[in-house]
Each structure stands twice: as C-alpha cells, then as structure tokens.
Amino acid sequence: MAEPILATHGLTHDFGPFRALHGVSLEVAPGTMTGLIGPNGAGKSTLFNVLTGALRPTSGTVTLQGTDITGQPPDALFRAGLARSFQIPRPFARMTVLENVMLAPKAQIGERVWGAFLNPRAMAAQENAIRQKAMEVLEFVTLAKLADQAAGEISGGQMKLLELARVLMGDPTLILLDEPAAGVNPALTEVLIDKIETLNRTGTTFVIIEHDMDFVMQHCTPVIALGQGRVIFEGTPEQALADPVLLDAYLGAQAHG
Numbered sequence: 219m220a221e222p223i224l225a226t227h228g229l230t231h232d233f234g235p236f237r238a239l240h241g242v243s244l245e246v247a248p249g250t251m252t253g254l255i256g257p258n259g260a261g262k263s264t265l266f267n268v269l270t271g272a273l274r275p276t277s278g279t280v281t282l283q284g285t286d287i288t289g290q291p292p293d294a295l296f297r298a299g300l301a302r303s304f305q306i307p308r309p310f311a312r313m314t315v316l317e318n319v320m321l322a323p324k325a326q327i328g329e330r331v332w333g334a335f336l337n338p339r340a341m342a343a344q345e346n347a348i349r350q351k352a353m354e355v356l357e358f359v360t361l362a363k364l365a366d367q368a369a370g371e372i373s374g375g376q377m378k379l380l381e382l383a384r385v386l387m388g389d390p391t392l393i394l395l396d397e398p399a400a401g402v403n404p405a406l407t408e409v410l411i412d413k414i415e416t417l418n419r420t421g422t423t424f425v426i427i428e429h430d431m432d433f434v435m436q437h438c439t440p441v442i443a444l445g446q447g448r449v450i451f452e453g454t455p456e457q458a459l460a461d462p463v464l465l466d467a468y469l470g471a472q473a474h475g
C-alpha cells in the first residue's frame with residue numbers, strides 16, 4: 219500500500235472504567251473511500267472523536283501523512299487538512315447559510331481580533347476572500363441559491379450539504395463523514411454522493427461511517443469494521459457481507475440491545 223494518509227497505532231480510549239477502544243491499529247490509503255462499519259456502540263464515533271482531536275486517547279498514536287497528530291486540537295487538524303462532518307449537523311440557525319460557511323475558517327483558524335484594529339484594510343480583503351470562497355463552495359454543493367436564507371430554515375438534507383460546504387472551506391485532504399446519508403431524502407442523497415465522489419476523484423480521501431450497507435457496497439472500498447472497540451474485519455464490501463465474524467457481531471449487538 220502507498221504510504222497511508224492516516225494511521226492509528228494501538229489506539230485505546232477509556233470513558234472512566236469503560237474501555238471504548240481497545241488498541242485500534244488501522245491504515246487509510248490515500249485516495250480511498252474507506253467505509254467504517256460496526257454495530258451500535260462499537261466505537262466508531264469515539265474513533266472519529268479521537269482522530270479529529272475532540273477526545274484525547276488514553277494511549278496509542280494517530281499519524282496524518284506521517285506526522286504524529288495525537289491529541290492535537292480540532293482546529294489545528296482542520297488547518298492540517300483533516301476535517302469531519304457530524305451525524306447531526308448543528309449550524310447556527312439564525313445566521314444565513316453563507317454566514318455559516320464563512321464562519322468555518324474563522325472559527326477554525328481563530329479570529330484575529332487584534333488584526334482588525336491594526337490593519338482594517340487587510341481584514342476587509344480577507345473577509346472578501348472568505349466570502350468569495352464560501353460562495354464558490356456553496357455553488358459546488360448546490361446551495362448557492364439559499365445563501366441568504368437562515369440556516370435554521372433549510373431541510374435536513376440541505377443541512378448535510380451545508381456541513382460539507384463548511385468542511386470544504388478548510389481545503390481538506392482527508393474528510394471523515396459520520397452517516398452522511400442518514401435522514402436525507404433520496405434526491406439530496408444523490409447530490410451529496412455525487413459531490414463526495416467528485417471530490418474523491420480529484421484526490422480527497424474519505425472515511426465514512428455508514429450503517430446503510432447498500433451505500434457501503436456501492437461507494438466504499440475498503441471496509442473496516444469495529445466490534446466492541448476492536449478492528450474485527452478489513453476487506454472489500456463483498457467480503458464484509460459474507461464475513462461470519464461480522465455477522466455475529468451485528469447479531470450479538472442486537473441481542474444485547
């Protein structure tokens with residue numbers, strides 16, 4: 219395999235006495251759409267939280283393009299090209315769609331409040347550049363016509379596209395998506411998938427948590443499965459469907475609620 223864009227080694231995370239991740243070691247090859255699957259409670263969101271710096275692992279390491287990024291905060295990782303979307307998007311409801319997108323780099327890069335006092339012209343130029351980029355990104359995700367609408371008034375599917383727009387403001391090389399298709403109507407799911415595939419074709423790597431196996435079968439290779447905080451499977455989607463260990467994990471998780 220080419221040098222992995224992302225790798226974890228022995229990643230463990232404890233919530234108090236409960237071990238949610240048990241020594242997870244995995245590699246994500248550049249240019250892939252890796253599907254991350256596993257039954258409820260397997261540790262997928264915890265892994266995303268550790269990868270993106272929202273949680274500091276109890277032990278183990280995360281490397282991004284060969285650099286150890288373990289424990290770095292999300293804004294530093296966003297600048298380094300690693301971005302994520304959330305299962306349930308949380309835009310600022312009263313702000314417009316455009317303002318929400320424009321906030322992404324500022325919130326992530328840090329408001330240069332003193333800069334505004336020291337050099338208002340440079341600040342205005344920066345604001346314009348961010349606005350222009352935000353409009354381009356909204357155009358790409360097909361939301362440009364909603365730019366001036368309050369973000370709280372758009373549909374759930376449009377919120378997912380807005381989330382993707384915010385992610386794209388960071389020019390990410392690696393995007394982690396948490397259930398992108400969940401709760402999205404089929405027409406918008408198609409738009410979302412089309413955009414994800416376009417980005418993937420032009421070099422963006424994706425890791426996608428998804429419960430919908432049809433989605434995984436059609437769009438993800440390879441597939442990595444977690445079960446009770448451990449990697450229990452790695453392979454093609456076809457192998458995943460036929461894997462008895464994986465089937466057991468899903469049935470077991472159902473039996474245990």
Ligand SMILES: Nc1ncnc2c1ncn2[C@@H]1O[C@H](COP(=O)(O)OP(=O)(O)OP(=O)(O)O)[C@@H](O)[C@H]1O
Nearest residue numbers: 233236237238256257258259260261262263264265
């Ligand atoms: N903040 C927390 N405190 C204590 N336990 C937690 C916390 N967050 C998650 N857990 C536990 O860690 C385990 C892994 O949860 P996680 O949300 O990562 O699973 P998941 O695979 O993302 O599940 P789902 O598919 O339902 O989203 C679960 O048993 C969960 O109850």
